[in-house]
Amino acid sequence: MSTPVQNALRDAIAARRDDLVKLTQDLIRIPSLNPPGEKYLDVCEYLAARMEPKGFKVELIRARGEAADSDKYPRWNFIARHEGTRPGECVHFNSHHDVVEVGHGWTTDPFGGEVKDGRIYGRGSCDMKGGLATSIIAAEAFVDTFPDYAGAVEVSSVADEESGGHAGAAFLANKGYFNPDRVQHVIIPEPLNKDRICLGHRGVWWAEIETKGRIAHGSMPFLGDCAVRHMGAVLDEMEATLFPLLASKRTEMPVVPEGARQSTLNINSMHSGEPAVDPDHHGLPTPLVPDRCKITIDRRFLIEEDLAEVKREVTAMLDSVAARRPGFDYEIRDLFQVIPTMTERNAPVVRTVASAIEEVLQTQPQYVVSPGTYDHKHVTQIGGLDNCIAYGPGILDLAHQPDEWIGIDDMMDSAEVMALTLAKLLPQPN
Numbered sequence: 001m002s003t004p005v006q007n008a009l010r011d012a013i014a015a016r017r018d019d020l021v022k023l024t025q026d027l028i029r030i031p032s033l034n035p036p037g038e039k040y041l042d043v044c045e046y047l048a049a050r051m052e053p054k055g056f057k058v059e060l061i062r063a064r065g066e067a068a069d070s071d072k073y074p075r076w077n078f079i080a081r082h083e084g085t086r087p088g089e090c091v092h093f094n095s096h097h098d099v100v101e102v103g104h105g106w107t108t109d110p111f112g113g114e115v116k117d118g119r120i121y122g123r124g125s126c127d128m129k130g131g132l133a134t135s136i137i138a139a140e141a142f143v144d145t146f147p148d149y150a151g152a153v154e155v156s157s158v159a160d161e162e163s164g165g166h167a168g169a170a171f172l173a174n175k176g177y178f179n180p181d182r183v184q185h186v187i188i189p190e191p192l193n194k195d196r197i198c199l200g201h202r203g204v205w206w207a208e209i210e211t212k213g214r215i216a217h218g219s220m221p222f223l224g225d226c227a228v229r230h231m232g233a234v235l236d237e238m239e240a241t242l243f244p245l246l247a248s249k250r251t252e253m254p255v256v257p258e259g260a261r262q263s264t265l266n267i268n269s270m271h272s273g274e275p276a277v278d279p280d281h282h283g284l285p286t287p288l289v290p291d292r293c294k295i296t297i298d299r300r301f302l303i304e305e306d307l308a309e310v311k312r313e314v315t316a317m318l319d320s321v322a323a324r325r326p327g328f329d330y331e332i333r334d335l336f337q338v339i340p341t342m343t344e345r346n347a348p349v350v351r352t353v354a355s356a357i358e359e360v361l362q363t364q365p366q367y368v369v370s371p372g373t374y375d376h377k378h379v380t381q382i383g384g385l386d387n388c389i390a391y392g393p394g395i396l397d398l399a400h401q402p403d404e405w406i407g408i409d410d411m412m413d414s415a416e417v418m419a420l421t422l423a424k425l426l427p428q429p430n
């Protein structure tokens with residue numbers, strides 16, 4: 001049974017279907033690739049030109065002083081705010097406009113925004129220009145349908161989510177844009193599926209481990225000490241003790257896919273010996289005993305785990321190799337870390353989006369947690385706002401793939417859920 005409010009919003013969104021498609025295509029056609037982080041200003045100016053005439057106050061904010069910002073590749077962020085007629089809470093939709101490299105295997109133009117069989121194709125269609133467009137349509141439909149609402153609606157599009165978000169969501173958070181005095185509900189329209197609410201993400205710790213040896217002529221390895229063999233001992237120890245330990249650590253977090261519902265570790269890279277030979281170089285490598293071998297580990301941890309303990313497990317493993325292997329010496333360096341985050345299921349934004357999903361889609365929402373991180377951490381850990389979720393159209397598995405696409409019907413359904421969420425959180429007079 002739909003309510004009059006829901007019916008009014010459904011009609012307002014149905015009337016904007018072509019607009020939603022065109023908006024998504026236009027955004028895809030701006031190749032805002034990261035790296036290097038180009039065309040960010042083009043996206044922000046496009047959004048400003050669209051939203052300012054519709055009554056939104058727009059701001060373009062450059063992340064000056066951030067390491068990634070330069071005159072060649074300035075890190076621009078966009079934020080639009082629409083004020084209701086009376087004071088109330090603010091609901092903020094936070095998207096990112098950077099897209100990852102195209103890669104191989106496309107059968108459509110990655111920046112063409114081609115529409116085929118109800119889908120819009122292109123790099124960033126799913127992650128996450130489709131979600132950004134959906135939130136804009138939802139916000140515009142809501143403020144047009146119920147101009148006399150209490151509170152405020154914000155839409156942002158930020159830089160560099162794909163590379164950590166320091167010049168994007170983190171920068172805005174540091175400037176107070178996610179301060180709970182200013183914003184009370186944040187929805188991040190990442191492609192998690194239109195009936196799923198993403199409560200947060202696992203933690204991350206990246207570190208570099210280096211084993212040390214001694215250089216010598218490859219014909220007389222006994223005069224040196226091979227760092228690759230030492231690393232081999234580390235990898236053996238990992239297989240024997242660390243991987244089984246991680247597999248035994250299960251979480252209460254509803255992480256999808258299911259395989260990520262435990263601690264995991266990946267070895268992202270391994271380097272030793274001479275640098276890899278250039279394909280145009282046809283000579284042979286030289287014979288040397290490598291004196292250094294490095295791996296980068298990517299450890300994803302759970303809300304039940306403590307980062308200090310996560311690090312101790314790895315150093316304990318290295319120390320146990322050192323205790324029984326003559327000449328073994330290592331160094332370990334931290335590269336990056338993110339604490340896990342998970343919003344409570346009874347937080348206001350979670351309950352409201354859940355009831356909007358039930359009413360619009362006639363189904364119970366699924367609650368999930370992401371295996372990897374996204375900008376949620378900056379909203380909660382810098383901004384200090386716990387009332388944050390990811391909710392948006394699109395199939396996460398398509399993100400970063402060739403022939404990435406987003407379904408138009410899914411965007412329409414999600415726009416309705418988002419608009420109804422606004423209506424529930426920002427009261428209108430009867």
Ligand SMILES: [Zn+2]
Pocket residue numbers: 096127128161190191374
């Ligand atoms: Zn994304």
